[in-house]
Amino acid sequence: MDPRDTAVLLPPPSGNHVVDGFFDCAEESAHYAFSVQLLLTQYATVVPWQTEGVAELGSGDARAIAHVVRAVPGLTVHGTDISATSVERARQTIAGLGVEDRYDVELGDFFAWAGSAAGSQVSTVIANPPYIPAPDGDILMPELWGGWYGNDLVLRLLKAGFDHLLVALPSYSDPAATLAVAGELGYQVANFLAMGLEFGAYSREPKVAEHIARLTAEGHGWAGDDSYVVAVALLTRSPQVQRDRSTELLRALQLPA
Numbered sequence: 591m592d593p594r595d596t597a598v599l600l601p602p603p604s605g606n607h608v609v610d611g612f613f614d615c616a617e618e619s620a621h622y623a624f625s626v627q628l629l630l631t632q633y634a635t636v637v638p639w640q641t642e643g644v645a646e647l648g649s650g651d652a653r654a655i656a657h658v659v660r661a662v663p664g665l666t667v668h669g670t671d672i673s674a675t676s677v678e679r680a681r682q683t684i685a686g687l688g689v690e691d692r693y694d695v696e697l698g699d700f701f702a703w704a705g706s707a708a709g710s711q712v713s714t715v716i717a718n719p720p721y722i723p724a725p726d727g728d729i730l731m732p733e734l735w736g737g738w739y740g741n742d743l744v745l746r747l748l749k750a751g752f753d754h755l756l757v758a759l760p761s762y763s764d765p766a767a768t769l770a771v772a773g774e775l776g777y778q779v780a781n782f783l784a785m786g787l788e789f790g791a792y793s794r795e796p797k798v799a800e801h802i803a804r805l806t807a808e809g810h811g812w813a814g815d816d817s818y819v820v821a822v823a824l825l826t827r828s829p830q831v832q833r834d835r836s837t838e839l840l841r842a843l844q845l846p847a
């Protein structure tokens with residue numbers, strides 16, 4: 591396809607209210623979707639999505655990636671989500687857009703699927719993973735808890751053995767530590783798209799906002815006054831990629847490189 595065909599619709603404004611049981615942040619989901627679409631099409635010779643398809647950790651209500659599947663011929667996605675409400679909504683979204691033949695979402699833990707025979711057939715994972723840092727998982731939506739620093743899930747993804755990850759990295763979830771681990775495991779940052787976001791309902795929860803303030807003061811990330819930056823990056827172990835953009839990525843996330 592022509593890489594200029596990158597139109598992704600911004601979902602209707604959510605107002606950032608918390609709707610029971612599924613992730614709802616229109617701007618963040620649209621940035622994730624747009625970035626996945628652009629990076630997959632731009633790096634189609636590096637990332638074998640046309641022959642293998644891709645797996646998704648945490649599809650949510652699927653509004654983000656269902657539009658991408660509809661826009662990108664030949665893209666197939668197998669998603670998982672641990673939230674039953676999300677999976678129910680995802681299936682409705684997918685049916686509504688008529689892409690059931692190329693996008694399915696199963697209920698369960700992504701890492702259980704990754705360890706299965708089906709998981710071993712795919713080398714690319716896309717994810718806007720849970721990344722809310724908090725002392726414990728007793729937060730507005732517990733499924734979004736990313737551990738103390740917020741990067742537990744992306745660290746697990748890096749260690750799961752996939753060659754290509756298109757993953758959202760927020761500035762306040764210790765991205766420097768994440769990228770250090772990625773480098774040790776042989777990943778390079780092929781490219782990324784970064785966007786500033788206001789704190790949404792999940793990061794604004796007082797317990798979370800206070801924790802973010804503590805972590806960033808200790809040098810484990812960056813957050814501004816009620817805002818942060820999210821980058822969706824292509825981390826790859828492909829030898830075809832000769833340029834590592836980790837330094838540029840850290841700078842885009844407002845961190846010293």
Ligand SMILES: C[S@@+](CC[C@H](N)C(=O)[O-])C[C@H]1O[C@@H](n2cnc3c(N)ncnc32)[C@H](O)[C@@H]1O
Nearest residue numbers: 613619648649650670671672673699700718733
């Ligand atoms: C930040 S939301 C992203 C949703 C959607 N991809 C989007 O961008 O709109 C993260 C999703 O990951 C799901 N999740 C959390 N832990 C998971 C796990 N271990 N396996 C699969 N999904 C998980 C959550 O239920 C949630 O729907």
